[in-house]
Amino acid sequence: MLAKVESRTTHGIKGYRVDVEVDVSGGMPGFFIVGLPDTACRESAKRVISAIKNSHFDFNACKITVNLAPANVKKEGACFDLAIALGILTARGVLEQDKLKDIVVCGELSLDGTVRPVNGILPRAMSVEKSKIFIIPEKNVNEATMVKECNVIAIQALNQLISFLKGEIQLQFCKANIKSALSKAAANLLDFSDVKGNQHAKRAIEVAACGSHNILMIGPPGEGKTMLAQRIPAILDDMTYEEALESTKIHSIAGLIKNNESLILKKPFRCIHHSISDAGLLGGGVNLQPGEISLAHNGILFLDELPEFRRNILEGLRQPVEEGKILITRVAGSVEYPAKFMLVCAMNPCPCGYLTHPTKECKCSPPQIQRYLNKISGPLLDRIDIQIEVSPLKYSQLTDKAKSESSSEIRKRVLETKKLQKIRYKPIGIPCNAQLPPKHMDKYCQLTDEAIKLLKLAITELSLSTRAYDKIRKVARTIADMDNKELIDTIHISEAISYRSLDRNLWLE
Amino acid sequence: MNTVGSAGEILATSYLKKLGYKIIEKNFRLRYGEIDIIAKDRDCICFIEVKTRTSDKFIAPFESVNKKKQKKIIALANMWLSNKGLNHLRCRFDIISLLLDKKYSVIEMEHIKDAFDCSGYPQA
Numbered sequence: 052m053l054a055k056v057e058s059r060t061t062h063g064i065k066g067y068r069v070d071v072e073v074d075v076s077g078g079m080p081g082f083f084i085v086g087l088p089d090t091a092c093r094e095s096a097k098r099v100i101s102a103i104k105n106s107h108f109d110f111n112a113c114k115i116t117v118n119l120a121p122a123n124v125k126k127e128g129a130c131f132d133l134a135i136a137l138g139i140l141t142a143r144g145v146l147e148q149d150k151l152k153d154i155v156v157c158g159e160l161s162l163d164g165t166v167r168p169v170n171g172i173l174p175r176a177m178s179v180e181k182s183k184i185f186i187i188p189e190k191n192v193n194e195a196t197m198v199k200e201c202n203v204i205a206i207q208a209l210n211q212l213i214s215f216l217k218g219e220i221q222l223q224f225c226k227a228n229i230k231s232a233l234s235k236a237a238a239n240l241l242d243f244s245d246v247k248g249n250q251h252a253k254r255a256i257e258v259a260a261c262g263s264h265n266i267l268m269i270g271p272p273g274e275g276k277t278m279l280a281q282r283i284p285a286i287l288d289d290m291t292y293e294e295a296l297e298s299t300k301i302h303s304i305a306g307l308i309k310n311n312e313s314l315i316l317k318k319p320f321r322c323i324h325h326s327i328s329d330a331g332l333l334g335g336g337v338n339l340q341p342g343e344i345s346l347a348h349n350g351i352l353f354l355d356e357l358p359e360f361r362r363n364i365l366e367g368l369r370q371p372v373e374e375g376k377i378l379i380t381r382v383a384g385s386v387e388y389p390a391k392f393m394l395v396c397a398m399n400p401c402p403c404g405y406l407t408h409p410t411k412e413c414k415c416s417p418p419q420i421q422r423y424l425n426k427i428s429g430p431l432l433d434r435i436d437i438q439i440e441v442s443p444l445k446y447s448q449l450t451d452k453a454k455s456e457s458s459s460e461i462r463k464r465v466l467e468t469k470k471l472q473k474i475r476y477k478p479i480g481i482p483c484n485a486q487l488p489p490k491h492m493d494k495y496c497q498l499t500d501e502a503i504k505l506l507k508l509a510i511t512e513l514s515l516s517t518r519a520y521d522k523i524r525k526v527a528r529t530i531a532d533m534d535n536k537e538l539i540d541t542i543h544i545s546e547a548i549s550y551r552s553l554d555r556n557l558w559l560e
Numbered sequence: 561m562n563t564v565g566s567a568g569e570i571l572a573t574s575y576l577k578k579l580g581y582k583i584i585e586k587n588f589r590l591r592y593g594e595i596d597i598i599a600k601d602r603d604c605i606c607f608i609e610v611k612t613r614t615s616d617k618f619i620a621p622f623e624s625v626n627k628k629k630q631k632k633i634i635a636l637a638n639m640w641l642s643n644k645g646l647n648h649l650r651c652r653f654d655i656i657s658l659l660l661d662k663k664y665s666v667i668e669m670e671h672i673k674d675a676f677d678c679s680g681y682p683q684a
Binding site: 076077078079080081082083096111112113114 | 604634637638641647648649650651652653673674677678679680681
């Protein structure tokens with residue numbers, strides 16, 4: 052007898068339909084799964100049979116053939132267990148085929164028949180049509196109900212599902228209050244008032260946060276670069292519903308949504324160690340998993356000790372930083388993941404770290420310094436909008452009892468500026484100045500005459516590239532927004548230019 | 561002839577008859593092996609391997625029917641089904657394990673239904 056159950060799989064961050072076809076027949080007993088199953092999928096056989104027997108359904112020897120259609124797509128993971136079990140029981144006559152109409156089933160089975168949670172439920176939920184019922188493990192409910200208008204049924208065990216489909220028990224659709232879920236963002240514990248002095252660094256960070264610009268901090272060791280970077284999330288806005296869905300999808304595919312979490316609300320802050328591999332940063336590996344740049348999508352990617360990263364890893368960052376997405380191509384297939392993030396980098400000016408220190412002497416030789424700085428190539432530096440020096444505090448500043456501004460005060464200003472940008476860019480659909488495409492630049496970045504003259508002077512005197520020209524205008528746009536001015540003026544331009552002069556100072560020594 | 565083995569097969573046969581199984585064939589032999597008992601349990605054809613021991617140690621049935629033996633039994637079963645034209649019927653592989661005393665009476669018996677299947681072996 053033949054049975055068909057609908058399920059979903061994922062490729063990248065999208066869900067796709069999979070039809071689980073089960074044929075139970077006479078002949079030599081055995082369990083055969085076809086349709087390019089991976090190892091976890093093939094092991095379904097053992098889990099499903101134990102689950103069926105331990106749920107007290109009759110099970111004797113027979114030949115079971117399971118086809119996971121379409122046949123040319125790789126099927127990964129254990130999420131088809133529940134659909135396969137349902138198919139077997141229907142093919143054996145425990146359930147009627149018409150009871151399986153318009154339902155989509157995903158879930159892993161334990162040997163005792165209980166249903167276990169699956170990774171990547173959110174993209175699957177988003178691919179289920181509104182007319183169908185989505186049957187999922189109970190521990191995935193909070194994630195799935197974040198999709199509006201998705202009819203979700205939560206299941207704990209196999210015989211519960213059979214009873215429900217037979218009509219013996221009633222189960223309600225699970226719905227979540229998305230508005231209240233969005234307002235539940237946790238409080239941040241790190242505060243900007245912990246960082247003393249370095250007002251210009253804090254200002255630069257505020258500019259970076261307002262327009263989502265990439266920022267590089269250079270300075271001697273122990274002066275607060277890492278501390279400053281860790282406090283950036285505290286002054287950012289929370290994600291919108293659409294942004295939260297996108298980021299949650301990526302984290303879900305990577306298996307990072309645990310313990311029945313629903314949505315990721317705070318912008319991701321990914322801090323990576325310089326020993327990270329290519330696949331770890333950009334994505335890839337056996338299952339074409341998203342990398343750190345995709346996990347940082349809509350958030351921040353923090354690279355501490357930038358020159359310690361291997362050069363090819365840094366070069367690999369160039370394209371995603373520019374395009375906001377990454378296409379991973381392997382023999383097994385190709386997949387595109389989004390990767391729009393704010394890049395925050397920190398580094399020392401030389402191997403010993405004290406090149407720019409006002410009092411301590413640098414022990415490095417010039418070729419050593421050159422080699423160190425050459426690790427950061429021109430093209431990568433070019434793509435960083437803001438470069439600042441973090442200088443050591445004087446003793447008086449260290450012991451100054453006066454309180455610096457707190458994160459919540461800075462955050463208020465950042466939110467105001469971000470709101471301005473959101474309203475302005477509504478017609479072209481981008482969230483911030485950093486993502487302004489070249490074709491719209493002239494329309495939205497209008498300069499006063501003096502500002503134009505100053506910018507022209509800077510470009511010719513400092514020999515800045517075309518990309519640098521665009522970046523300066525974007526940063527100046529953010530600074531003007533913070534100043535509540537529509538037209539970009541000379542003070543905005545000169546501040547923006549000051550954020551790009553460091554690469555001239557150090558790199559062209 | 562192995563008398564212990566034969567004794568075991570006779571005891572197994574009478575046990576199956578008591579349970580209502582219909583004995584179809586005994587000692588189905590081909591050049592490369594033998595199936596001890598072929599019986600019918602309602603609508604299912606059972607290919608039964610009988611293992612008899614007289615020593616104290618009761619060897620677990622699974623240990624004595626290893627992969628090589630399983631492959632042989634499956635191949636034999638396939639041949640038998642094809643010869644009889646019964647490929648469409650449901651079938652299963654059982655193991656009956658017996659521990660006998662010196663006088664050939666039963667100390668312990670175990671009948672494992674559906675002891676192994678054909679997943680992992682090439683299909684006819």
